[in-house]
Amino acid sequence: MIPARIATHPIPRQASDTSTHPIPHVSDPPTLRNRDRMPPSAPTLHVGDLHKSYGDHHVLRGVELEVPPGRLVGVVGENGSGKSTLLRILAGRLTPDRGTVSFPGSLGYCPQHTVLNPAFTVDQHLRFFQVAYGLPDLERAHELLDILNFAAYRRHRVATLSGGTRQKLNLTLALMHDPPLLLLDEPYQGFDWDTYERFWDLAATLRDQGRSVLVISHIAFDTARFDQLWRLDGGLLATGANTAGADITGVRTAD
Amino acid sequence: MRLAWTRYSTATGYALLEHLRNRLALVLVVFFVPIWITLVYLVINDAEVTFFLRASGRNITVDGNDVTKISGAINAVTLIVGFMMFIVTYRSAEFDERLAMAGYPRGHLLAAKLTSLITAAALICAYATAIICCYWVPARPALLWLALFGAALAFGGIGVMLGALLRGELEGMFLIIMLSIIDMGLQNPVANPASDNGIVRFLPSYGTMQSGVTAGFLHTTPALHLLLGPLWFLATVTIAGITFRLRTRDRRRHIPFLGAL
DSSP: OOOOOOOOSSSOOOTTOOTTOOOOOOOOOOOOTTGGGOOOOOOSEEEEEEEEEETTEEEEEEEEEEEOTTEEEEEEOOTTSSHHHHHHHHTTSSOOSEEEEEOSSOEEEEOSSOOOOTTSBHHHHHHHHHHHHTOSOSHHHHHHHHHTTOGGGTTSBGGGSOHHHHHHHHHHHHHTTOOSEEEEESTTTTOOHHHHHHHHHHHHHHHHTTOEEEEEEOOGGGGGGOSEEEEEETTEEEEEEOOTTOOTTSOOOOO | OHHHHHHHHHHHHHHHHHHHHOHHHHHIIIIIHHHHHHHHHHHSOOOEEEEEETTTTEEEEEEHHHHHHHHHHHHHHHHHHHHHHHHHHHHTHHHHHHHHHTTOOHHHHHHHHHHHHHHHHHHHHHHHHHHHHHHOOOSOHHHHHHHHHHHHHHHHHHHHHHHHHOSOHHHHHHHHHHHHHHHHHHHOTTTOTTTTOGGGGGSTTHHHHHHHHHHHHOSOOOHHHHHHHHHHHHHHHHHHHHHHHHHTSOOOSSOSSOOOO
């Protein structure tokens, strides 16, 4: 279990609050924090020439993307820039007009809004997805409950949980089968500050274990957490952006 | 085989649990069915009505109050089972899609939903038949239960289909209520003296009304009419299954390796 960090900030803020944290420019020179330990292997995720339009509105205009193993990468962009559209296509939930998406294994997808059943308890969700994933046990899922600090709610029905706790379960369902590729769409919405920090510790641990983690974000605080960062603008990804070393939160992630 | 059973039994257990957590549906089952049949017993005129019963191929003359108890029971069970299945399917649509994309076999999920439908329909129809028997003993109570079961299956299937197709809760509820009202409004010979019109054959509860009236007053078995409800059920759940399959297909192109979510 990753130990909890003590927040130095006076507020337990909502992680999705962007009102005072505009998206920074992401054209800093690339200085990959984890370059030295990156295994020289084939990309876990490869995306080529991805296009998507809604009527006359061209959301994606030829997105190219590669995520190698053991990399924590981010895609930022303003509201409506197409971040969630991109992730839904990568997860196979939305049909692109053109382009290819490939990955050589299973993936974990955490949608932006919680997709749970309010009639079931946390434990019942875990059991249902244990059968779906074909897992022999729930050891990893229970470990995630501890990391995200909501093990006390195992017997609570989802209908009675707070928004933040629902989001923790939403995230747990995407991670519990320990896939090599993780697609997380603003997975910390509603988290308190301590859990927000725990999430980034967890993401860094997964990266260090060789998983490829792609996080959609629009929070300035997040940008220092990534090995590589893209900005989605005008339907294209601006590549080469990186903010490693510029830890603007003042709290380093585990590495 | 054991894995298939685990998948089916787990999904079925949770599908039944969803129904048990639907308190409004349980309240409707417990109170709506007896209130509706009791009101029919107290209010509807018991004057005799004569109409052409296609299931027997002849005109029959029966007590208007008794035949309305049958149509009232059909109305009650179709509304409740249709509502139960629509709500469960509609509210868990995204969750079921997530399960399917995570690797849960769609066939097992659908089979579990249908098992819960059949179980709920069988129990509710037995309850409705028992309440009818409190006021009047039909010629063949078991056959009346079977007839009601057909209507419950038909509307349960319609509920599953609407839950899979629609993206608005109000639209689904409205459609089920309107369909049930039209269905019974046209087929009850007390409310509609022209209830033997050929158009009523295309209504979901036509088979049940014919076989239900036969069970109430005659000693024949209208096998073909009993099959019409299950036929509606099969058609509607097939549409629901195809919709679910399309919704949960992997939409990426040119993928060399398929993964699970």
